[in-house]
Amino acid sequence: MNRVYNFSPGPATLPEQVMLQVQEEFLNYAGLGASIIEISHRSKEFERVAETAGNLFRELVSLPSDYTVLFVHGGGRMQFSAVPMNLIGRVPSKKALYVETDVFSTNAIQDAAPYGTIDVIATSKGSTFDRVPEVPLAKVDQDAAYLHITTNNTVYGTRWNRFPDTGRVPLVGDATSEILSRVMDYARFGVVYAGMQKNLGPSGTAIVVVRKDLLGAAMPHTPPLLNYALVDKNVSLLNTPSTFNIYVARLVLQWIKDNGGVAEIERRNNHKANLLYDCLDRSEFYRGIAQRDHRSIMNVTFKLPSEELTEQFVMKAEKEGLYALKGYRSVGGIRASLYNAMPVEGVQALVPFMKEFERLLG
Amino acid sequence: MNRVYNFSPGPATLPEQVMLQVQEEFLNYAGLGASIIEISHRSKEFERVAETAGNLFRELVSLPSDYTVLFVHGGGRMQFSAVPMNLIGRVPSKKALYVETDVFSTNAIQDAAPYGTIDVIATSKGSTFDRVPEVPLAKVDQDAAYLHITTNNTVYGTRWNRFPDTGRVPLVGDATSEILSRVMDYARFGVVYAGMQKNLGPSGTAIVVVRKDLLGAAMPHTPPLLNYALVDKNVSLLNTPSTFNIYVARLVLQWIKDNGGVAEIERRNNHKANLLYDCLDRSEFYRGIAQRDHRSIMNVTFKLPSEELTEQFVMKAEKEGLYALKGYRSVGGIRASLYNAMPVEGVQALVPFMKEFERLLG
Numbered sequence: 001m002n003r004v005y006n007f008s009p010g011p012a013t014l015p016e017q018v019m020l021q022v023q024e025e026f027l028n029y030a031g032l033g034a035s036i037i038e039i040s041h042r043s044k045e046f047e048r049v050a051e052t053a054g055n056l057f058r059e060l061v062s063l064p065s066d067y068t069v070l071f072v073h074g075g076g077r078m079q080f081s082a083v084p085m086n087l088i089g090r091v092p093s094k095k096a097l098y099v100e101t102d103v104f105s106t107n108a109i110q111d112a113a114p115y116g117t118i119d120v121i122a123t124s125k126g127s128t129f130d131r132v133p134e135v136p137l138a139k140v141d142q143d144a145a146y147l148h149i150t151t152n153n154t155v156y157g158t159r160w161n162r163f164p165d166t167g168r169v170p171l172v173g174d175a176t177s178e179i180l181s182r183v184m185d186y187a188r189f190g191v192v193y194a195g196m197q198k199n200l201g202p203s204g205t206a207i208v209v210v211r212k213d214l215l216g217a218a219m220p221h222t223p224p225l226l227n228y229a230l231v232d233k234n235v236s237l238l239n240t241p242s243t244f245n246i247y248v249a250r251l252v253l254q255w256i257k258d259n260g261g262v263a264e265i266e267r268r269n270n271h272k273a274n275l276l277y278d279c280l281d282r283s284e285f286y287r288g289i290a291q292r293d294h295r296s297i298m299n300v301t302f303k304l305p306s307e308e309l310t311e312q313f314v315m316k317a318e319k320e321g322l323y324a325l326k327g328y329r330s331v332g333g334i335r336a337s338l339y340n341a342m343p344v345e346g347v348q349a350l351v352p353f354m355k356e357f358e359r360l361l362g
Numbered sequence: 363m364n365r366v367y368n369f370s371p372g373p374a375t376l377p378e379q380v381m382l383q384v385q386e387e388f389l390n391y392a393g394l395g396a397s398i399i400e401i402s403h404r405s406k407e408f409e410r411v412a413e414t415a416g417n418l419f420r421e422l423v424s425l426p427s428d429y430t431v432l433f434v435h436g437g438g439r440m441q442f443s444a445v446p447m448n449l450i451g452r453v454p455s456k457k458a459l460y461v462e463t464d465v466f467s468t469n470a471i472q473d474a475a476p477y478g479t480i481d482v483i484a485t486s487k488g489s490t491f492d493r494v495p496e497v498p499l500a501k502v503d504q505d506a507a508y509l510h511i512t513t514n515n516t517v518y519g520t521r522w523n524r525f526p527d528t529g530r531v532p533l534v535g536d537a538t539s540e541i542l543s544r545v546m547d548y549a550r551f552g553v554v555y556a557g558m559q560k561n562l563g564p565s566g567t568a569i570v571v572v573r574k575d576l577l578g579a580a581m582p583h584t585p586p587l588l589n590y591a592l593v594d595k596n597v598s599l600l601n602t603p604s605t606f607n608i609y610v611a612r613l614v615l616q617w618i619k620d621n622g623g624v625a626e627i628e629r630r631n632n633h634k635a636n637l638l639y640d641c642l643d644r645s646e647f648y649r650g651i652a653q654r655d656h657r658s659i660m661n662v663t664f665k666l667p668s669e670e671l672t673e674q675f676v677m678k679a680e681k682e683g684l685y686a687l688k689g690y691r692s693v694g695g696i697r698a699s700l701y702n703a704m705p706v707e708g709v710q711a712l713v714p715f716m717k718e719f720e721r722l723l724g
Contacts, residue, residue: 038370
């Protein structure tokens, strides 16, 4: 088997150990003589998978007991609709606050528009999303239903290092591109959600963490599968969930635990990102896109002097087994995604490749 | 490897040949050095998978060119919301017609309620869903947005053998539990949808076939991922789709083609179902639940004289490698689901088991 170092922004590389286990038991799960994808979501075997996944997640993020953990259909984007449908009706003004930091926060703002008054209280569009903006408490209308941020911005490679103080307004975080990659205080949030396809498993499903007092205010037009209170009441089994995705996530969560938990994973992620940022900072050839204080440890973005060089870089890298380094289509340049499952060896292969490329063509 | 005959109603047995291929290439798809679940949905490799899946489906059901094929998040139940959100606004009355034939049609009726006037024009509830009701054209209000039926009823084991004439009102069919199991004239329908987890692949995704003139009337509160016109415009890549599910479906569709297409699969399905129904009809011990003219060839349901015997039957069967025969929780009895991937050998093992069980305990 010849596996590459896969820097794909998502769907993304998963731990090889997990992949091997999925492969090994794919036709015969737990001695049942059938695959995990061929058995009922109400079988005791699958119910145990889902329950263990939820419990492992709670344990790994030290989730306070007044939060519920849901597995829902549709990835992060379905939550761009579900968040306003569930929360905006909590306040008479039907007003929600958003911070614009990237392509995906922009989509979240657009998708929320039909459900109320959407107020973009801060944006970093003016500096082409190279940072996250300041959000002073004074800007946070205390009568709003919630304030939405994207905790890590996967396109430009920025993240929130300090989350804004929102007063009594629930903070909602889209953590799709960084969930479980750093220690995070969930008590600061009303809702945290994440599509699975970067740090948790295959695409098509999201994990949604909701503070329980926020349940129950969904607008009447909310589809039942998007209604947090209903999904919670039915323990994420309102209909047949994506059983394969939850099963893979359960294995990935166990892998994080076996590797020392989120704090240790964060230490490794910092190390990987620092190796790469050091290389950028020492070079005149490569130019980092994100401002230093706002850099993501998940998505490292940079530019080369020309589009021709960028294309050559991507092609040459691929030949060296360094896969999917091309930047986001509207941004260009290079994006190296260093999710939890990227081994340090991947970065240790990328850095010398970059130096050699610069030496030859810089 | 010790595979059972898996009669699970869904998620359900898949062709062993498909399962082996998924397993074999699970860590290295198409020589990329990465799994199909680890690569971008915008990679040329995945785009080809999705395109081939759509084209194979079109070919297998002889789909007229004025229909589009969508892959969407959430299984069949998400469509219980999506159908009214997309179609009910087509008529000023915001009225839709439903036929109640089973647990799932009842759910569809409930989930549609917030979006307009839902008129249940026929039901077989009076005879405990042992048949599908007559729906004369005179009952079909020609000003309604659509008429919704469940083409195969997986809980009680009935199906529509002749679809109702609806005049100019678009017919909407939930074909979750029988898609691609029999030759069906799609031109009779405005929309056909099916959760994947019975005849197509893993759970969490649905295939939705829409006549193109019905696109574009979604109500303003429709989440983009549920909006047929938007999903169609973005070729099912509005966000990251469930790449694994579409990949498995693509292999299952190829398997159907390689096995002679839907007509040949239907012939085999009829043969499998007849073996089992013959056994029921010759017995005084087993009692079929569905009326003879309304019998499903996908889900064969029957009762034993007592709950104790039913429990014994399920337990003994499991020991013989005949898995997941327990009936739906609200119905009881036995349900043998004979989806496309169930080999005839499974039924040829079940029938003698039933005869022996009757001989010993009948």
